[in-house]
Amino acid sequence: MAGILVAKIALNAATYAIDKPYDYTVPEEVADTLRPGMRVVVPFSAGNRHTEGIVLTLEADRPPEPKRKRILTVLDEEPVLDAKALRLALWMRERWFCTVYDAARAMLPAGLYFSLQDRWVLKEGVDQETALAATGKSEQGRQLVELLFAWGGQADVRQLKEAFGTKDPNPALKLLRDKGVLTLETSASRGVGDKVEQVAALAIPPEEAMAQFTGRRRSAPLQYAVVELLCSLGSASAKELCYFTGASSATLRSLAKRGVLTLEQREVFRRVALPEGVEAAGEPQLNEEQQRAYEGLDQLVRSGQPSAALLYGVTGSGKTQVYLKLIRRVLERGGSALVLVPEIALTPQLLRLFSAHFGDQIGVLHSSLRAGERYDEWKRIRTGEARVVIGTRSAVFAPLTRLQLIILDEEQEPTYQSENVPKYHAREVAKYRCVQEKGLLLLSSATPSVESMYRAKQGLYHLFTLRRRYNERPLPPVEIVDMKQELRSGNGTDLSGALKKRLTEMMERGEQSILFLNRRGASRMVSCGECGEVPTCPRCSVYLTYHSANGRLMCHYCGHSEPLPDACPSCGGALNFIGTGTQKVEEELKQAFPQREVLRMDTDTVSATQTHEKLLARFEREKIPILIGTQMVAKGLDFENVTLVGVISADLSLYAEDYRAGERTFSLLTQVVGRAGRGTKGGAALIQTFTPEHDVIRCAARQDYDAFYAQEIELRRLRGCPPFQDLFVLTASARSEAGALRACMRMRQALESWLRQPPLEQLTLRILGPAPASVVKVNDRYRYRLTLACSNTKQIRALVAELLRCAQADKENRGVSVFADVNPLD
Incomplete structure (x- = not known):
C-alpha cells in the first residue's frame, strides 16, 4: 500500500461553491506514466457520474484510504499544461472567481477539448430473464431491460431520456446497477485529431538502391523514378512522391515489401496561410525618438527582472517599428515574444509586416482560425517551432518557452477583457506571466487607458513617449461639423454638406475615405x-x-x-x-454617389467566407472609394491612399451609463482620425456631432490626450472609480425578476452582517445596490447587481469569494445563478 499514489484533481463538474482539489487513487497500471497537467476521467458525487478533471499534484497515499475512488481513464499521453500553467490556473481562480478547471480549459485550444459520452451497458453474461428478475416490481425497470436488449445491450443517456419522455429513468438505472445487471461506461472523443501523412524513406544506402534499379529503368520505370528521387532527397511524403513521379501507392507498397524503402506515418501541422509574395525585411530604421524608446525598453528586457512599461505615442508615430526591433533582439538572445492585438481585423496587416521580419517563426492564434489550425499552431508554439506569437485576447496563454516580452497593442481596448467565464483581463494575465518569466510587459497606445497612464505617472510602469509622427508626417487637420446646423438648414440625412463635399474631392483625386459609425444595422x-x-x-x-x-x-x-x-x-x-446604423449610411452614400462603389464592414458583412482580410484586401487592391464600418475600421489600419476619415455620429457612446464612456469615445475618435494621412499625400478628418462644444470631442479633434487625461483623472478621483478604487460587481440572474432581486438583497444583508464583526469591521467598503443591470432582461433572464467599491486586496477577494459560495449554496436561491466580476465592461 505504501507505493500507492493519490492524485489531487480539479474537476469539470465542480461548481465554484464546491471547487477544491479532490483526492483519487491512481491505478497501478498508470502510476508510472501519470503526471500533473494530464486530464483524466473520474467518478464524482453520490451517483458516481463520470466527469473530466485535470491532475494538479501527485503524492503518496498516507495514511492509506481503501475506500477512496479511483481514476477510471487517463485521457492524455503527456501533460497538456506544465507546472507554470497550473499555477496560473490557481491564481486565476483566486483573482476572477472561477473554478480551477475553467481557468485550465481557457488555456487550451478547442481542438484539445474532450467530449464525454456516458452509456449504460448490460454486464457480460446477463441474459434477459435474469435482468427482468432483478427488476422486481419496477415497471420502469422492466421497460428499461426490454429497451436495452432491443438496442443490442447498450444505450447512451440521451437515448434513454428520449425513450422515457417525461419520466425519470434514473431510479430504474440505479436499481439495475445495484443488482449487478448494468454498468456505466464513458467514452471520450477529442474535438480535433492529429493530422498525419505517409512518408517514404530509403531503407538501404543510395548507392545500393541505384545499383539494384539501374538495370530496371525500362522494365520498371515508375519504381526507378521513385528510387532515383529518394536517392537525392533521402525521404519525402508519399503524396509528393506519387505526384512528381506518376507512381501509385501500390508501387510504394511494392518497394516497401522488397525492403528498398520504409513507409511511416509522420505528423504534419495545419498551417495558417501567411501572406504570399512578402520580401524579407531588414533591420527597422528608427528616428531619434523611437531609438531612445527602443534602447530603454531593450535595457529592461536585458535586465532579467520582471518589469512593465507604457509606450505612449501619437497615431502614426511608428510604435510598431519599435516592437519589431525589440523582438529581433529577443530572438537573437534565444527568447520568445508575444504580441496581442484587440481585433481580429488587425492581424492581416500586422501578419504581413511580421512575416517580412520573422518568416516561419510566427505563430498565429485567434478565434477565426479553424479548430485544426488553432490546435496545430498551439503545438508549434509549444515545441518552440514558433517563437513569435501574434493573436487576440486568448493568445495570452500561448505556451511559449523562454518568454521575454509580451506586447499589448492598443492596450486600452475593452476586447482584452473576457465576457465569458473565466472573466479575465489579458493585461493582468500578461502581467502575471511576465513576473513568472522575468520578462517585460509592454503596453502600447496612442490613447492609453486612464488606469495605465496613472500607474505610469505614479512610477509603477516605465513611461516612454513618442510625440511626433514617423517621418515627421503631420497629424491630419480635423473639422468639427455641428449636425444641429445641418438640421436647421433642412438636411435630415446622416451625411453633412461638408462631408459630401470632401468625399467628392477625394474621389475626383482618386483617393479613398473611411467613414466610422459604431452601430450596425439600419x-x-x-x-x-x-x-x-x-x-x-x-x-x-x-x-x-x-x-x-x-x-x-x-x-x-x-x-x-x-x-x-x-x-x-x-x-x-x-x-x-x-x-441610424451602418446599413442606413451605406444606402445614403449610394444615393449621394450612385456611380461609386461603397464597401461596408461590420459583423453583418464579415463571415467565414467574407473575412476581414478579404474585405480589407479588396478595399486596398480595387481602390474602392469609400469604406463604411464599425470599430473594426477604427484601429490599426494603415492605407497609403486613405486621405479622409469621417466620423458619422461622435455622440453615440458619449452618454452611456458607464464611467468609461468619455474614455471610450475619446479613444475611438482619436484612433479613427489617425487612420487619415498616413501616406505621403497627407489627409484630413471630419467629426459630425450634435455636441461640438463637448470637452471630449474637442480633445479628440486636437488629438490632445494629455488634456483629456487631466480632466478624466480628476473625475475618477471625485467619483471613486478605478484607478482609485476597484468595483466588484456581484450579479444574480434568474427567470424571475423577484428571484434575482431577492438573491441580491440576501447577499447585501449577509455582507452588512459580516462587516459588523471583527476583523472585517476595519475594511473600507461601499456597498451599492441592488440595482438592475443596464439591460435588465437578456434571453428571458433578469439580472440584478450588487456593487462593492473598495481596493482589490486579497482580503476583499476572499470576502467576495465566501459571499459567492454562500449565495450559491443558499437554498433560497434555487434557479438563480450568481457570479462576480472585477471592474466589468458594462
Whole structure:
C-alpha cells in the first residue's frame, strides 16, 4: 500500500461553491506514466457520474484510504499544461472567481477539448430473464431491460431520456446497477485529431538502391523514378512522391515489401496561410525618438527582472517599428515574444509586416482560425517551432518557452477583457506571466487607458513617449461639423454638406475615405407614428434594431429576429425609422454617389467566407472609394491612399451609463482620425456631432490626450472609480425578476452582517445596490447587481469569494445563478 499514489484533481463538474482539489487513487497500471497537467476521467458525487478533471499534484497515499475512488481513464499521453500553467490556473481562480478547471480549459485550444459520452451497458453474461428478475416490481425497470436488449445491450443517456419522455429513468438505472445487471461506461472523443501523412524513406544506402534499379529503368520505370528521387532527397511524403513521379501507392507498397524503402506515418501541422509574395525585411530604421524608446525598453528586457512599461505615442508615430526591433533582439538572445492585438481585423496587416521580419517563426492564434489550425499552431508554439506569437485576447496563454516580452497593442481596448467565464483581463494575465518569466510587459497606445497612464505617472510602469509622427508626417487637420446646423438648414440625412463635399474631392483625386459609425444595422428602432408603439425583443428588455439588408427586426443581445411588419401591429399606423446604423449610411452614400462603389464592414458583412482580410484586401487592391464600418475600421489600419476619415455620429457612446464612456469615445475618435494621412499625400478628418462644444470631442479633434487625461483623472478621483478604487460587481440572474432581486438583497444583508464583526469591521467598503443591470432582461433572464467599491486586496477577494459560495449554496436561491466580476465592461 505504501507505493500507492493519490492524485489531487480539479474537476469539470465542480461548481465554484464546491471547487477544491479532490483526492483519487491512481491505478497501478498508470502510476508510472501519470503526471500533473494530464486530464483524466473520474467518478464524482453520490451517483458516481463520470466527469473530466485535470491532475494538479501527485503524492503518496498516507495514511492509506481503501475506500477512496479511483481514476477510471487517463485521457492524455503527456501533460497538456506544465507546472507554470497550473499555477496560473490557481491564481486565476483566486483573482476572477472561477473554478480551477475553467481557468485550465481557457488555456487550451478547442481542438484539445474532450467530449464525454456516458452509456449504460448490460454486464457480460446477463441474459434477459435474469435482468427482468432483478427488476422486481419496477415497471420502469422492466421497460428499461426490454429497451436495452432491443438496442443490442447498450444505450447512451440521451437515448434513454428520449425513450422515457417525461419520466425519470434514473431510479430504474440505479436499481439495475445495484443488482449487478448494468454498468456505466464513458467514452471520450477529442474535438480535433492529429493530422498525419505517409512518408517514404530509403531503407538501404543510395548507392545500393541505384545499383539494384539501374538495370530496371525500362522494365520498371515508375519504381526507378521513385528510387532515383529518394536517392537525392533521402525521404519525402508519399503524396509528393506519387505526384512528381506518376507512381501509385501500390508501387510504394511494392518497394516497401522488397525492403528498398520504409513507409511511416509522420505528423504534419495545419498551417495558417501567411501572406504570399512578402520580401524579407531588414533591420527597422528608427528616428531619434523611437531609438531612445527602443534602447530603454531593450535595457529592461536585458535586465532579467520582471518589469512593465507604457509606450505612449501619437497615431502614426511608428510604435510598431519599435516592437519589431525589440523582438529581433529577443530572438537573437534565444527568447520568445508575444504580441496581442484587440481585433481580429488587425492581424492581416500586422501578419504581413511580421512575416517580412520573422518568416516561419510566427505563430498565429485567434478565434477565426479553424479548430485544426488553432490546435496545430498551439503545438508549434509549444515545441518552440514558433517563437513569435501574434493573436487576440486568448493568445495570452500561448505556451511559449523562454518568454521575454509580451506586447499589448492598443492596450486600452475593452476586447482584452473576457465576457465569458473565466472573466479575465489579458493585461493582468500578461502581467502575471511576465513576473513568472522575468520578462517585460509592454503596453502600447496612442490613447492609453486612464488606469495605465496613472500607474505610469505614479512610477509603477516605465513611461516612454513618442510625440511626433514617423517621418515627421503631420497629424491630419480635423473639422468639427455641428449636425444641429445641418438640421436647421433642412438636411435630415446622416451625411453633412461638408462631408459630401470632401468625399467628392477625394474621389475626383482618386483617393479613398473611411467613414466610422459604431452601430450596425439600419435604424436603432422602429416606432409607430400614431400610437407610439415600439417593437421590443420578447426575450430581452431592449428595442429591436431594423436591418434593411434583410428587411428584419433583430435583437443584438440574444439574436431574436422577426420580419418588419407593413404597419403597426397594434393600431395599423405607419412606421417611423429612428436612429441610424451602418446599413442606413451605406444606402445614403449610394444615393449621394450612385456611380461609386461603397464597401461596408461590420459583423453583418464579415463571415467565414467574407473575412476581414478579404474585405480589407479588396478595399486596398480595387481602390474602392469609400469604406463604411464599425470599430473594426477604427484601429490599426494603415492605407497609403486613405486621405479622409469621417466620423458619422461622435455622440453615440458619449452618454452611456458607464464611467468609461468619455474614455471610450475619446479613444475611438482619436484612433479613427489617425487612420487619415498616413501616406505621403497627407489627409484630413471630419467629426459630425450634435455636441461640438463637448470637452471630449474637442480633445479628440486636437488629438490632445494629455488634456483629456487631466480632466478624466480628476473625475475618477471625485467619483471613486478605478484607478482609485476597484468595483466588484456581484450579479444574480434568474427567470424571475423577484428571484434575482431577492438573491441580491440576501447577499447585501449577509455582507452588512459580516462587516459588523471583527476583523472585517476595519475594511473600507461601499456597498451599492441592488440595482438592475443596464439591460435588465437578456434571453428571458433578469439580472440584478450588487456593487462593492473598495481596493482589490486579497482580503476583499476572499470576502467576495465566501459571499459567492454562500449565495450559491443558499437554498433560497434555487434557479438563480450568481457570479462576480472585477471592474466589468458594462
